[in-house]
Every structure is written in structure tokens, then in C-alpha cells.
Amino acid sequence: xxxxxxxxxxxxxxxxxxxxxxxxxxxxxxxxxxxxxxxxxxxxxxxxxxxxxxxxxxxxxxxxxxxxxxxxxxxxxxxxxxxxxxxxxxxxxxxxxxxxxxxxxxxxxxxxxxxxxxxxxxxxxxxxxxxxxxxxxxxxxxxxxxxxxxxxxxxxxxxxxxxxxxxxxxxxxxxxxxxxxxxxxxxxxxxxxxxxxxxxxxx
Numbered sequence: 001x002x003x004x005x006x007x008x009x010x011x012x013x014x015x016x017x018x019x020x021x022x023x024x025x026x027x028x029x030x031x032x033x034x035x036x037x038x039x040x041x042x043x044x045x046x047x048x049x050x051x052x053x054x055x056x057x058x059x060x061x062x063x064x065x066x067x068x069x070x071x072x073x074x075x076x077x078x079x080x081x082x083x084x085x086x087x088x089x090x091x092x093x094x095x096x097x098x099x100x101x102x103x104x105x106x107x108x109x110x111x112x113x114x115x116x117x118x119x120x121x122x123x124x125x126x127x128x129x130x131x132x133x134x135x136x137x138x139x140x141x142x143x144x145x146x147x148x149x150x151x152x153x154x155x156x157x158x159x160x161x162x163x164x165x166x167x168x169x170x171x172x173x174x175x176x177x178x179x180x181x182x183x184x185x186x187x188x189x190x191x192x193x194x195x196x197x198x199x200x201x202x203x
Contacts, residue, residue, distance in 0.1 A: 010070040017077035018058045026055045032083040034150025044076060047148055047196070048133060051076065075185050079149055083180045088153045092139070092172035095190070100183045108187050112194045113169040116156070119198045122167070125158050128200040139172075148189045152180045156193065 021029070030037050035044040041061075042053045051068070052061040053076060060073040068076070096105040120128065126142050134144025140157040147153045153174045161167045171190040178186070 007070045010074050014070060014074050014077060017074065017081050020081055021058060021077070022056070029053070029055070029080050031085050033080045033085075042080075044079075045147070045150060046072075046076070047146065047192070053077075053080065071188065075181070075188055076149075078182070078185055079152065079180050082182075083151060085151070086176050086179055087151060088174040089176050091175040092137075092155055092157075093175050093177075094170065094172060095183070095187070098173065098178045098183050098186060101186075104183055104187060108190060109170070112171045112190045113156075116158075116169040116194055116197060117167045120201055122158060122160050124201040125156075125169070125197065128197045129156065131200045132196055146193060148193070149180070152177055152189070154186075154189060154193060156197065 026037055026040070026042060029042050033042070033044060035042050037043075038052075040055050042055065044051050044053060049063050051063065053059070054061065058077060060068040060076050062068050067073075094101075094105075095108045096102045101108075116125065122142060129142075129144035132146065134146050134156075137143040137145050137155050137157075139155070141160040143155055143157040145153055145155040154177065155172045157170050157172060159165075159168045171193065173186055173190075181189070
């Protein structure tokens with residue numbers, strides 16, 4: 001029941017995002033969000049998988065052609081609505097540095113970095129990140145960058161710790177990410193990535 005209420009709460013948001021982008025040319029949506037125009041749709045790689053945004057209806061379809069759940073539909077439509085085509089700058093910032101991120105930081109760290117160090121060790125983290133196609137980054141004891149969407153990247157950094165400090169992991173966002181999604185949308189991306197890393201550990 002709670003899940004149904006959550007889905008219901010997203011439907012007005014989706015309708016507003018569609019209304020705000022009604023009549024926006026397909027080429028402009030592609031400029032804002034990247035991806036490629038194929039026929040009457042924009043193909044947006046989402047963590048590497050091809051999702052399609054139909055035009056002009058702005059329906060969001062998964063790689064199998066099925067319509068996406070409300071959470072992901074709202075996320076991708078917001079990405080196109082707020083984005084202005086700015087390319088990632090390569091500078092990572094923590095969640096608390098995002099607009100309004102400080103309010104959500106503790107909860108975000110709990111279901112992202114904290115759960116990673118409970119479920120993985122350094123070797124498993126590296127294996128999972130490489131399985132998912134992460135790009136190595138020179139941070140911490142291991143770090144990998146992922147493109148959630150064509151113009152929105154995030155990274156996961158792992159510090160192994162020592163006898164005094166336990167291992168720690170954190171999700172960083174490209175400094176431009178706040179221009180594409182609000183903090184709650186970026187939190188969803190961080191949660192999705194960390195869940196995928198845990199599933200990809202290859203036990």
C-alpha cells in the first residue's frame with residue numbers, strides 16, 4: 001500500500017514535467033541531455049543501458065520496450081527538464097555539497113557508502129566496479145566513475161582504513177550534477193549504483 005501511495009504521488013510530478021516540455025523539439029532535448037535521436041525518440045543510456053524517451057509523448061521505455069516505473073520516468077524527465085547541456089567538469093563533490101544535500105546527507109550515506117562497506121570488501125568492490133564498467137579514478141584506495149546518464153556522472157570512492165579507522169566508502173557527484181537533478185533525484189542515482197555494485201560482487 002505504501003508503495004502504491006509513493007507511485008501515486010509521482011504521477012502529478014510526471015504530468016508537470018511532460019507539460020513543461022510539451023512542444024520542445026526532439027533535437028533540443030538531445031542537446032540538453034545527450035543521447036542520440038533515433039526516429040521519433042531520444043535514446044538515453046542509463047548506466048549504459050539504452051532507454052528511450054518517445055516524442056512528443058515523452059513516455060520513458062526500458063530496453064525491453066516496457067514503460068518504466070514512475071520513479072525512473074520522473075527521474076529521466078527531470079534530467080531533460082533541468083539540464084542545459086553542460087558537460088561534466090570532472091570535479092567530484094560530496095552529497096552534502098549539493099544544493100539542499102546537507103539535509104539528506106546522513107540518510108544518503110546510510111543507504112550508499114555505509115551499506116557498501118557492510119556488504120563488500122576492497123577486492124569485491126573493485127571486482128564489482130570493473131564488472132559494471134567503472135572508470136578508475138585516482139582517489140582513496142580505489143575509486144571508479146560511472147555515467148548514470150550521458151551528461152551526469154558519479155563516482156564511488158573506497159578508503160580501506162587501518163587499525164584505528166574502519167573502511168569507508170562514499171558516493172561523489174560531478175560538480176555539475178546539481179544542474180541536472182535535484183538532491184532527491186541524485187540520491188536515487190546513488191542508491192541505484194550502490195545496489196548494482198552489491199549485486200555485481202560475484203560471490
